[in-house]
Amino acid sequence: MLRFTARNYARIAQAAVTRRVPVYAHWGITHRCNLTCKMCGIWRYGDENEELAVAEIQQMAEKMARLGVVQLSIGGGEPFASKHLEAAVEAFLGQGLNLRVLTNGVPEGNGRNVVQGRDYLARIDRCMDLGLKNFSISLDSLYPARFDYICEAEGAWDAAVRTMTQVSSRLYDTPGAMPTINCVVSNLNLEELPDIVRFASDIGFAVSFLPVELLGDPKEGVRNWEARFIRYRPEMGIGSAEGASQVRARIDRAYDQLLAMKADGAPILNSTPYLEASRMYLKTGRFPPEGCDAGRLYFSVAPNGQFTICHRTVHQHLDFLDPGFEEYFHSELYERRRKLEAASCEGCMRACWIDTSSMFRTMEGFFETAKLTLKRRSGAPLTFEQARERWARVDQAPIVPEGAQPEAAAK
Numbered sequence: 001m002l003r004f005t006a007r008n009y010a011r012i013a014q015a016a017v018t019r020r021v022p023v024y025a026h027w028g029i030t031h032r033c034n035l036t037c038k039m040c041g042i043w044r045y046g047d048e049n050e051e052l053a054v055a056e057i058q059q060m061a062e063k064m065a066r067l068g069v070v071q072l073s074i075g076g077g078e079p080f081a082s083k084h085l086e087a088a089v090e091a092f093l094g095q096g097l098n099l100r101v102l103t104n105g106v107p108e109g110n111g112r113n114v115v116q117g118r119d120y121l122a123r124i125d126r127c128m129d130l131g132l133k134n135f136s137i138s139l140d141s142l143y144p145a146r147f148d149y150i151c152e153a154e155g156a157w158d159a160a161v162r163t164m165t166q167v168s169s170r171l172y173d174t175p176g177a178m179p180t181i182n183c184v185v186s187n188l189n190l191e192e193l194p195d196i197v198r199f200a201s202d203i204g205f206a207v208s209f210l211p212v213e214l215l216g217d218p219k220e221g222v223r224n225w226e227a228r229f230i231r232y233r234p235e236m237g238i239g240s241a242e243g244a245s246q247v248r249a250r251i252d253r254a255y256d257q258l259l260a261m262k263a264d265g266a267p268i269l270n271s272t273p274y275l276e277a278s279r280m281y282l283k284t285g286r287f288p289p290e291g292c293d294a295g296r297l298y299f300s301v302a303p304n305g306q307f308t309i310c311h312r313t314v315h316q317h318l319d320f321l322d323p324g325f326e327e328y329f330h331s332e333l334y335e336r337r338r339k340l341e342a343a344s345c346e347g348c349m350r351a352c353w354i355d356t357s358s359m360f361r362t363m364e365g366f367f368e369t370a371k372l373t374l375k376r377r378s379g380a381p382l383t384f385e386q387a388r389e390r391w392a393r394v395d396q397a398p399i400v401p402e403g404a405q406p407e408a409a410a411k
């Protein structure tokens with residue numbers, strides 16, 4: 001995942017000492033999306049008119065490199081809904097950044113939103129031609145029917161797995177490549193997590209687990225920036241269905257297995273401290289007590305170029321493309337505002353942010369990730385047909401595990 005150039009080494013070392021180099025950034029290239037996943041509300045805010053032009057993307061790439069960013073994730077919405085994605089890949093790789101593109105892996109949509117194009121798989125190839133080695137592709141279940149239900153699109157499982165096998169056929173044993181499954185842990189898939197790790201390993205992927213974040217109440221409204229982007233889906237919330245001790249036992253079983261698999265070398269991208277924090281969060285609702293480094297080890301940029309210290313805080317800083325932004329970023333005024341924002345936050349479990357904080361706190365997660373990146377693969381990549389034959393769960397398991405209340409879910 002990380003390209004260990006001398007410049008990147010120096011920035012990581014400086015970040016470890018000062019905790020004031022923004023080594024990680026996230027840019028949502030668009031809010032548009034071809035899917036309408038049940039837990040996600042980003043697609044409702046898609047607006048092509050707000051998005052940056054290619055010349056602005058180039059400026060952004062140069063500015064990120066000057067600020068010290070080592071690793072950038074391009075997410076969304078769905079990045080392939082933007083026609084500028086390839087230009088962005090070229091711009092950021094050209095500046096020597098390590099780049100990861102987060103995608104749903106599904107070429108067509110569900111007809112309710114934008115369609116990202118029948119040439120999706122050719123565009124994935126084009127990104128790899130440009131030198132992109134890191135994709136994160138979402139998959140929350142090995143039951144095609146369950147995953148299609150979550151994505152609200154028939155055929156989503158087949159499409160996402162087909163994309164994974166195409167990526168794997170090019171990157172399987174490429175040094176520095178770490179294609180990854182992004183898996184949202186919810187009430188629907190808690191018992192599936194170890195098999196999702198085995199599946200990832202079999203197709204030459206790593207896997208990253210992220211506890212689901214949901215509105216606690218349909219009328220909760222806009223409690224913060226990010227609340228617009230998540231939804232009220234009680235059937236996905238862990239704990240909505242059973243008694244407290246049973247819920248805790250389910251969570252412990254799942255995370256005990258994940259931690260043991262990680263200790264045995266399974267390709268789980270989350271650090272051990274993050275997995276422990278996820279277990280705690282799912283059992284108690286409490287976020288990691290250590291706080292976070294939003295705005296100094298990492299930051300976020302919205303599709304229109306607005307800068308925020310992380311995904312959740314409101315826009316109150318200079319725009320990233322403002323000519324005075326770099327001076328502002330290094331000013332005492334910025335540091336005061338940043339500190340206040342981070343200190344008043346209730347917390348979150350976003351792996352990209354919280355794991356970055358945790359990696360630079362103990363360095364344990366950092367070395368685990370480096371080890372995973374450098375590990376060479378043996379064997380051969382699977383074809384889509386082999387992956388489906390081995391891994392698709394086509395028995396009649398219910399989509400929503402017994403005891404959940406799908407009829408209570410908000411639209």
Ligand SMILES: C[S@@+](CC[C@H](N)C(=O)[O-])C[C@H]1O[C@@H](n2cnc3c(N)ncnc32)[C@H](O)[C@@H]1O
Nearest residue numbers: 039040076077078102103104138182212213230
């Ligand atoms: C917002 S999507 C953007 C990239 C791309 N559209 C995708 O789905 O992979 C990034 C990740 O956030 C996850 N996500 C969406 N809603 C979430 C929620 N309410 N809680 C936790 N993760 C969520 C998605 O499953 C996905 O893995």
Ligand code: SF4
Nearest residue numbers: 033035037040077104
């Ligand atoms: S999770 Fe990704 S694919 Fe699903 S609706 Fe949200 S942005 Fe789109």
Ligand code: SF4
Nearest residue numbers: 292310312345347348
């Ligand atoms: S804990 Fe709060 S401030 Fe820190 S990254 Fe999460 S939402 Fe942002």
